[in-house]
Amino acid sequence: MDTSGLQQSLASLSRQALREQIRANTYTGSTSGLVPGYLQANLVMLPADWATDFLLFCQKNPVACPLIGVTEPGQPFLDEIGAAIDISRDVPEYHVFHDGQFTAKVPDLEVYWRDDLVIFVLGCSFSFEEALIQSGLTVRNIEQQRNVSMYDTQITCQPAGRFHGNMVVSMRPFTPKDAIRAIxxxxxxxxxxxxxxxxGDPAAIGIQDINTPDYGEAVDIHADEVPVFWACGVTPQNVLRQSKPPICITHAPGKMLITDVLNNALAVL
Amino acid sequence: MDTSGLQQSLASLSRQALREQIRANTYTGSTSGLVPGYLQANLVMLPADWATDFLLFCQKNPVACPLIGVTEPGQPFLDEIGAAIDISRDVPEYHVFHDGQFTAKVPDLEVYWRDDLVIFVLGCSFSFEEALIQSGLTVRNIEQQRNVSMYDTQITCQPAGRFHGNMVVSMRPFTPKDAIRAIxxxxxxxxxxxxxxxxGDPAAIGIQDINTPDYGEAVDIHADEVPVFWACGVTPQNVLRQSKPPICITHAPGKMLITDVLNNALAVL
Incomplete structure (x- = not known):
């Protein structure tokens, strides 16, 4: 099967048409590059009695956990990201964790949905990658068609209730001039x-080997480039694995929730 | 004489009181740290028949030569920086160049003023240093009470008419985290x-030894810091020396024109 051809034809699909395929479980792949212009979101679902701690964790760590919205318990809908979106069905693949351990991957939450689940919708770097490319910068992981490089660090998150842990970062290499523009x-x-x-120096934040990411794939770093590190949406998943809630559901990495929110609507300036 | 005591008492002087002392030639010192909050400006004065080339040079090199305003020939006044300011008298010390060679330093332009002189008023990094400090960053040259470190580079300015040459940069060291905030x-x-x-790497822009600035003084760079380089207002003076206009007058380095323009009024966001 010609995956790049498939990606190309998918990229031209409207948001609504793609969402129908995802909801029907006929598309269960990556959403990278699909429906340009629209916010794709990280998801974290927790039982209501764990939700207050996680809400506070997001409030204390807004760079790693930029909160877009929170649902009412048992409600898989959130008007501000799109009234027609059923968050329990409109993601290509979900990951289920019990007591911090990965237990299942599923195309919808028919089996796992609970009336006490609260969904946290978090922003994703896909939004700014689009802005970088539109400004003429080269995003290496996109150029090389690889998953972005991600690393565990020694940057400590602010703890909140039962949640604590270190920040995960994503890395994109740039020349200093382009890095200034990217900032x-x-x-x-x-x-x-x-x-x-x-x-710059990966060791300053506890990264031992830049060529061996803890998540995603390595990308080439040219001689005139420095690695630039952003807080990453894998941080909450890392923290949740350590905190071991009885159940936790997330999107599968790279298979995000496509929302009705324009990326440009997120820009503060 | 206790210079720091003098600076302290000067710092409390109003803009108007300091300007009177400068106009009376009783104060001919540095203006660094004086009248906080107000734009201090770089000055370049040229005969009218050289002014068009220099205006175009500024237009082509706005980062090194950020133009605040230009006077009419023979008029040392410019309403937009302060109607009461006589630019030919209100600078502590002027430098005079003939054919690109430094020929005199004077406290006012009584002797050198000409009816065909056009004055270019250019912005100065003093404005953003104040903003950096107000955001809690340490500006090393201010902390160490030294003139900022400046370097010739191999970054080529866009040529315009008779003006051409390389950019001069100023350098302030920061940790990567503070450098991101400074950007x-x-x-x-x-x-x-x-x-x-x-x-980062000084050699990438043609600086051979970071510890030996071409202008100003060296400052300490801590082990966890990187040098950060900004385009510098010495660039036009460097270019003018090479282009050898028959006469050119500038402020003496560090002895700037204090204007009535608020630094905050310059901020674009």
């Missing part, structure tokens, strides 16, 4: 992790 | 050179 552009998107948290 | 803050001040043009 300006991503600063406009606090709901997509905003400005970088670090650049 | 955000200085981006708000395009009329004070704006965002940095480079950070």
């Amino acid at each position: 300006q552009i991503t600063s406009r998107y606090p709901k997509a992790h905003g400005a970088p948290v670090h650049f | 955000q803050i200085t981006s708000r001040y395009p009329k004070a050179h704006g965002a940095p043009v480079h950070f």
